[in-house]
Amino acid sequence: xxxxxxxxxxxxxxxxxxxxxxxxxxxxxxxxxxxxxxxxxxxxxxxxxxxxxxxxxxxxxxxxxxxxxxxxxxxxxxxxxxxxxxxxxxxxxxxxxxxxxxxxxxxxxxxxxxxxxxxxxxxxxxxxxxxxxxxxxxxxxxxxxxxxxxxxxxxxxxxxxxxxxxxxxxxxxxxxxxxxxxxxxxxxxxxxxxxxxxxxxxxxxxxxxxxxxxxxxxxxxxxxxxxxxxxxxxxxxxxxxxxxxxxxxxxxxxxxxxxxxxxxxxxxxxxxxxxxxxxxxxxxxxxxxxxxxxxxxxxxxxxxxxxxxxxxxxxxxxxxxxxxxxxxxxxxxxxxxxxxxxxxxxxxxxxxxxxxxxxxxxxxxxxxxxxxxxxxxxxxxxxxxxxxxxxxxxxxxxx
Amino acid sequence: xxxxxxxxxxxxxxxxxxxxxxxxxxxxxxxxxxxxxxxxxxxxxxxxxxxxxxxxxxxxxxxxxxxxxxxxxxxxxxxxxxx
Ligand SMILES: Cc1ncc(COP(=O)(O)O)c(C=O)c1O
Numbered sequence: 001x002x003x004x005x006x007x008x009x010x011x012x013x014x015x016x017x018x019x020x021x022x023x024x025x026x027x028x029x030x031x032x033x034x035x036x037x038x039x040x041x042x043x044x045x046x047x048x049x050x051x052x053x054x055x056x057x058x059x060x061x062x063x064x065x066x067x068x069x070x071x072x073x074x075x076x077x078x079x080x081x082x083x084x085x086x087x088x089x090x091x092x093x094x095x096x097x098x099x100x101x102x103x104x105x106x107x108x109x110x111x112x113x114x115x116x117x118x119x120x121x122x123x124x125x126x127x128x129x130x131x132x133x134x135x136x137x138x139x140x141x142x143x144x145x146x147x148x149x150x151x152x153x154x155x156x157x158x159x160x161x162x163x164x165x166x167x168x169x170x171x172x173x174x175x176x177x178x179x180x181x182x183x184x185x186x187x188x189x190x191x192x193x194x195x196x197x198x199x200x201x202x203x204x205x206x207x208x209x210x211x212x213x214x215x216x217x218x219x220x221x222x223x224x225x226x227x228x229x230x231x232x233x234x235x236x237x238x239x240x241x242x243x244x245x246x247x248x249x250x251x252x253x254x255x256x257x258x259x260x261x262x263x264x265x266x267x268x269x270x271x272x273x274x275x276x277x278x279x280x281x282x283x284x285x286x287x288x289x290x291x292x293x294x295x296x297x298x299x300x301x302x303x304x305x306x307x308x309x310x311x312x313x314x315x316x317x318x319x320x321x322x323x324x325x326x327x328x329x330x331x332x333x334x335x336x337x338x339x340x341x342x343x344x345x346x347x348x349x350x351x352x353x354x355x356x357x358x359x360x361x362x363x364x365x366x367x368x369x370x371x372x373x374x375x376x377x378x379x380x381x382x383x384x385x386x387x388x389x390x391x392x393x394x395x396x397x398x399x
Numbered sequence: 400x401x402x403x404x405x406x407x408x409x410x411x412x413x414x415x416x417x418x419x420x421x422x423x424x425x426x427x428x429x430x431x432x433x434x435x436x437x438x439x440x441x442x443x444x445x446x447x448x449x450x451x452x453x454x455x456x457x458x459x460x461x462x463x464x465x466x467x468x469x470x471x472x473x474x475x476x477x478x479x480x481x482x
Contacts, residue, residue, distance in 0.1 A: 131458075136447070152458035155443060170456050359440040 114243025218247025
């Protein structure tokens with residue numbers, strides 16, 4: 001009998017190598033206790049959290065916790081059904097109305113995760129005759145959405161509106177709608193999309209534009225609506241997708257749009273139709289977190305100040321850190337060995353970051369990916385920088 | 400279009416040889432992932448270069464059926480003839 005697991009032999013040896021060289025499984029880190037938004041206990045040590053995407057610290061919002069408790073007491077802990085069956089309660093519609101109005105859009109669809117929002121909206125929109133144009137560095141959820149769709153999928157070079165333009169021009173005259181998909185802030189590198197330029201290409205070529213603001217919602221733009229707002233091109237963006245699991249600190253995904261056909265998408269969208277809806281306590285916590293985000297714009301200022309501090313600090317130490325300032329700050333390393341040793345030593349010294357390995361990273365190099373929070377104190381950031389510097393010297397990444 | 404499977408295949412091989420890690424004795428029958436040790440991302444990035452040279456876009460679903468250098472050449476020639 002041939003083993004169904006034979007296909008994992010490459011992964012098995014790679015993972016074995018990772019564990020052997022570093023002493024622990026980098027994909028199996030357990031946060032044993034949450035002390036605050038910025039500190040957790042890992043391996044019995046208090047550890048600074050620099051890899052949680054909890055940009056505004058709202059996962060620990062006491063108001064959101066209270067809202068979740070009240071909602072669970074009132075509605076129970078689950079919906080036991082999908083949005084199109086028994087899984088829509090008044091809370092789901094309230095959240096959709098709140099999200100749509102926050103973005104100043106006609107309608108919103110709420111999904112059970114951000115991953116499913118991309119999977120759902122992309123696969124529902126892009127049909128057999130249509131073309132999907134994806135940034136080459138797109139998140140897995142976007143690639144997976146394109147596979148669930150029946151459309152023809154074309155990649156363009158990362159953050160390169162001219163390359164997109166060239167590829168759309170090649171399609172001139174072919175039937176079918178064209179949907180361009182970009183992210184606001186790229187999750188691995190912190191690169192920010194030049195959306196104004198993408199919007200210009202979209203207008204010229206009569207295509208549709210979807211922006212995944214997963215890492216930029218609550219983070220940039222005057223009202224924290226993301227890169228489209230920051231670039232002043234919201235009207236050119238047909239669909240904004242995003243997640244509650246980062247700046248809002250809960251879980252779930254959404255898509256907002258002014259197109260009146262959203263109710264048709266609801267019944268043509270498998271990842272919306274065939275999975276249970278968000279439980280009441282999550283909806284209630286999300287609505288409260290959104291209110292807090294609105295009431296505290298200073299959180300975004302603190303976040304960007306902290307991002308500058310970490311970004312500037314890593315560059316000053318001499319590490320190859322992200323080019324643009326954003327709350328995602330990645331340090332690129334040349335070899336896998338360096339990345340593994342540094343990641344393990346950082347953790348042992350009380351700093352948790354994400355180890356990101358090819359092919360999930362662009363241009364085949366490993367990354368130590370950090371994410372900053374509004375709730376980090378300057379002293380916590382300086383401590384992390386100190387540990388980064390000493391560990392980098394110890395691992396001969398810096399001399 | 401004047402391009403033939405042979406001419407496109409030759410161009411692909413020439414581009415592949417620009418990469419010093421690729422074995423020197425490759426031919427049209429070589430399997431891109433297995434023989435040249437390209438992962439799926441490397442294949443997609445390589446195809447992007449070919450697309451620019453030949454001014455053609457190869458949709459990802461078409462790539463799913465491509466195993467050898469000649470498969471890729473044939474796929475590109477088909478796309479050019481269609482367009
Ligand atoms: C760009 C991007 N889109 C979508 C998602 C999916 O969001 P979620 O984890 O909330 O499902 C993520 C993060 O995981 C992401 O980085």
